[in-house]
Amino acid sequence: MAGMELLSDQGYRLDGRKATELRKVQARMGVFAQADGSAYLEQGNTKALAVVYGPHEMRGSRSRTLHDQAVINCQYSMATFSTAERKRRPHGDRKSTEMSLHLKQTFEAAVMTQLYPRSQIDIYVKILQSDGGNYSVCVNAATLAVIDAGIPMRDYVCACTVGFVDETPLADLCYAEEGGGVSSLALALLPRGGQIALLQMDARLHQDHLERLIEAAMTACKGVGKVLDEVVRQHLQEVSVLTSD
Amino acid sequence: MMEVCGSGIVNLREFGCEQSLLSRPDGSASFIQGDTSVLAGVYGPAEVKVSKEIYDRATLEVLIQPKVGLPGVKERSQEQSVRETCEASLLLSLHPRSSLTLVLQVLHDDGSLLSCCLNAACMALMDAGLPMSCLFCGVTCAIDTAGQIITDPTATQEKESRALMTFAIDSTEHRVMMSSTKGSFSVHELQQCIAVSQKASEKIFQFYRDSVRRRYSKTL
Amino acid sequence: MKDTPLSNCERDFLLKAIEEKKRLDGRQTYDYRKLKITFGTDYGCCFVDLGKTRVMAQVSCELVAPKENRPNEGIMFFNIELSPMASPAFEQSRQSELSVKLNRQLERCLRNSKCIDTESLCVASGEKVWQIRTDVHVLNHDGNLMDAASIAAITALRHFRRPDVSIQGDEVTVYSPEERDPIPLSIYHMPITVSFSFFQQGTYLLVDPSEQEERVMDGLLIIAMNKHREICSIQSSGGIMLLKEQVMRCSKIASVKVSEITDLIEKALENDKTARKAGGRCGYAESITQERITALKMDETPVEVTDVKETASDIIQKAEPSPHKVPSLVVPVPGVGQVGQGLKNTWGLEEEDDDDEEEEEEEDTNDNGSAEQEEDLTVMEEEPHKTGESREANVVELSDSEEEEVIILHPETPDRTPKNTGSTSHQKGAAKSKKRQKK
Structure with missing residues (x-):
């Protein structure tokens, strides 16, 4: 979008946020009854739905069974109505396959797969409305779904996309900011240990700014982590209130 | 009246060959004719998929990869020609229930591509040490508009020719193992081209012998 | 692998x-x-x-x-x-x-x-x-x-x-x-x-x-x-x-x-x-470096081909015509070429059996498969009209056949019969039935 300032002089972005402000996060866990775990997460205008099945017996190719840990099978897809123009091919193209691989890699690092040898955990994520930060929202939604399924994890996996404009890191990019040729960095973090599960960056960024950008991303992720923690605790309270009656 | 060539001499372009240039395949060779160059890699005998196994012979699979784009129907027909030639010369019954994979990569195409593929394939099979009953070589002849026979044509010569023929000749009895032709020509011209190819194949076989001799020699 | x-x-x-x-x-x-x-x-x-x-x-x-x-x-x-x-x-x-x-x-x-x-x-x-x-x-x-x-x-x-x-x-x-x-x-x-x-x-x-x-x-x-x-x-x-x-x-x-x-x-x-x-x-x-023992280069070589013409004419003279007789081409109707008659079918059905079933079959057993394919090729361009003999074909239509619609062919009349997707095999079936009648 030429001509639109991504960061005004007073420090306000296109949607009125400050540079380090995250979008509003709303989440619900336990959305589907038949799935083992499910979650719905909205981060600003990006909406994602995550569903977890497992751990269960290996389905599909038995040859891929691992004798000492569980296999995590992820599928990422976007709804055809999620973008401004109708998406012709929601899954199977290279971008979706790459995203699925990244999700798989992220969760393999976080989920304690040694507890479930010879089994399979399926994570399906669907983007219902895409407004930037697709990967991060998917990871956050999938974290909640995995927690809802009761699968033990080492820590929350929080993800956030940050960009770099005018020497300032912007946290949690929206679609307009992503498309403007801004260098964007997607980071998936386990907040307690500060360990990075996935780091992905596109577009040019000078090496000297890298450290600041990663710092900003980690801070933003920790912020997201706090919100997710809140959501989980609240959900637990609701559920325990319901069941105690 | 068909003339072979007024002076009774046809020319083959420069040859070059290098063997064992790739570390992963069991045998590899690159063959260069003028500007046309083809790289061949052979894997085998190796494990074969149950669906493709043959109980008394090895299964030979040939793949030709073009330089630009994906393999299409043209590559499939060339693969067929190369595979038939190789199956005729390899002793496949020595390795039942195994697979031999021959992969050819076109590095540059400046005419006579199929014969360059055949030559590269033969050298790669030799390099892999697969048992063969005879060696084979490929020769391409083109008949230009004046009726002259040109061997080993370049791409421009191929485009201007009236007919284009590729023959695979074996080394023991200099017979034709495979032929692939394009264009119109008479029976006389065909026989002349076959005779020319047989003469030309002698030079190529001499080149094979020299390469292998050089390779196993103690002094350069 | x-x-x-x-x-x-x-x-x-x-x-x-x-x-x-x-x-x-x-x-x-x-x-x-x-x-x-x-x-x-x-x-x-x-x-x-x-x-x-x-x-x-x-x-x-x-x-x-x-x-x-x-x-x-x-x-x-x-x-x-x-x-x-x-x-x-x-x-x-x-x-x-x-x-x-x-x-x-x-x-x-x-x-x-x-x-x-x-x-x-x-x-x-x-x-x-x-x-x-x-x-x-x-x-x-x-x-x-x-x-x-x-x-x-x-x-x-x-x-x-x-x-x-x-x-x-x-x-x-x-x-x-x-x-x-x-x-x-x-x-x-x-x-x-x-x-x-x-x-x-x-x-x-x-x-x-x-x-x-x-x-x-x-x-x-x-x-x-x-x-x-x-x-x-x-x-x-x-x-x-x-x-x-x-x-x-x-x-x-x-x-x-x-x-x-x-x-x-x-x-x-x-x-x-x-x-x-x-x-x-x-x-x-x-x-390609010349110093390597695995590489060799050779310059342009001339090839002597002076006696090629004689060799070639020799071969052609000595060659006998192929013993395999190729049946000649018959043009029964404009636009249709037919080579060969096909074989008699060996189903062992009764000659006078009017309840000939017309079904679609794959004709692998037919030795003149190539001839039939030639027919098919020419037929694909034109309307289905197979005439081998100048003879009526009595074909019975089965109304409850599970296969696709059966075509009735009238070899004499140059009428266009409707063609449907299974028609090529139908032709083979029709031709076979005609040949059956020949007996």
Whole structure:
């Protein structure tokens, strides 16, 4: 979008946020009854739905069974109505396959797969409305779904996309900011240990700014982590209130 | 009246060959004719998929990869020609229930591509040490508009020719193992081209012998 | 074909050696293998040897219509082919995980970083733009395909020359290389990837892993940079957990390596330019070194063919005509050619049986299959009309047949009978029934 300032002089972005402000996060866990775990997460205008099945017996190719840990099978897809123009091919193209691989890699690092040898955990994520930060929202939604399924994890996996404009890191990019040729960095973090599960960056960024950008991303992720923690605790309270009656 | 060539001499372009240039395949060779160059890699005998196994012979699979784009129907027909030639010369019954994979990569195409593929394939099979009953070589002849026979044509010569023929000749009895032709020509011209190819194949076989001799020699 | 798995003792040996800061080929932790760049005969063809890993890149261009949302920009298309030659584990079918990863990484490294000026590729806005297609073929896999592929791709793009185009009003003329010299692409910067492999949960780090090191590694971090110290892309893969300090350290190492590699590329391009200017033949053929024992070159050889004509005439005279009699062609009706009569059917049905069933069959047993195919070929163009004999065919229609609609053929009348999808086999069935009547 030429001509639109991504960061005004007073420090306000296109949607009125400050540079380090995250979008509003709303989440619900336990959305589907038949799935083992499910979650719905909205981060600003990006909406994602995550569903977890497992751990269960290996389905599909038995040859891929691992004798000492569980296999995590992820599928990422976007709804055809999620973008401004109708998406012709929601899954199977290279971008979706790459995203699925990244999700798989992220969760393999976080989920304690040694507890479930010879089994399979399926994570399906669907983007219902895409407004930037697709990967991060998917990871956050999938974290909640995995927690809802009761699968033990080492820590929350929080993800956030940050960009770099005018020497300032912007946290949690929206679609307009992503498309403007801004260098964007997607980071998936386990907040307690500060360990990075996935780091992905596109577009040019000078090496000297890298450290600041990663710092900003980690801070933003920790912020997201706090919100997710809140959501989980609240959900637990609701559920325990319901069941105690 | 068909003339072979007024002076009774046809020319083959420069040859070059290098063997064992790739570390992963069991045998590899690159063959260069003028500007046309083809790289061949052979894997085998190796494990074969149950669906493709043959109980008394090895299964030979040939793949030709073009330089630009994906393999299409043209590559499939060339693969067929190369595979038939190789199956005729390899002793496949020595390795039942195994697979031999021959992969050819076109590095540059400046005419006579199929014969360059055949030559590269033969050298790669030799390099892999697969048992063969005879060696084979490929020769391409083109008949230009004046009726002259040109061997080993370049791409421009191929485009201007009236007919284009590729023959695979074996080394023991200099017979034709495979032929692939394009264009119109008479029976006389065909026989002349076959005779020319047989003469030309002698030079190529001499080149094979020299390469292998050089390779196993103690002094350069 | 399956790849040979790595044995446990090999794996343990590699890991132990890495712990002691030793590598199998004697390199240091941050050393690259020997990098060799050569060019092919035509512009845009480049071979890269990184140790034993061998990769070839070819750039080609074509005029196409631009994308709708970007009418002023040219199109860049990248494709990495994992040739089955490179490793026994690579199959011809493309969509393996590694293939997707490499392709996406190359696209992100080269396309998203905007290293090429796509607006200069526009010829007629909204109608014709150049599509630059880069094909990278992996010829030998000995580790670190990503780096080799990125070096090959960017070098090939630098080497490539596209045809010159001139626009006069509405007319666009594309000049061939003979008419006007082709012009190079406008490339802003050269992004090159550097791969770091991590072992033992991120404790040990190696640059430019070889194939065996790749098999035992935990994960890979790929950083694409250019020599101006701008990071074009970072990607961590594999289930490793990184710390921020590790990423910073890797980026510093990467900047050093990238500047070294960029210098090498520039030197190679310079050498090639001088060689071409000097008019010498350049290309793959010239790069074969004569000192190697496995290589041999032979110059143009003349072949004596003086007695060819006599040999050829001899052969033709001695050749006897083929004993196999080919039946001659019969044209029963204009537009239909028939060769051969086919065989009598051997079903053993009664002659006078009027309840002939007309069904679709596959006629493999029929020896004159080729003849029938000829009939089919000619028939496909025309309406179905098979006349072998001038005789009526009594054909009975079965109303409750499970197959498709049955056609009634009247050989005498040149009426057009309706054709449906199963008609070819119907013809065979019809012809057979007619032949049955012949008895």
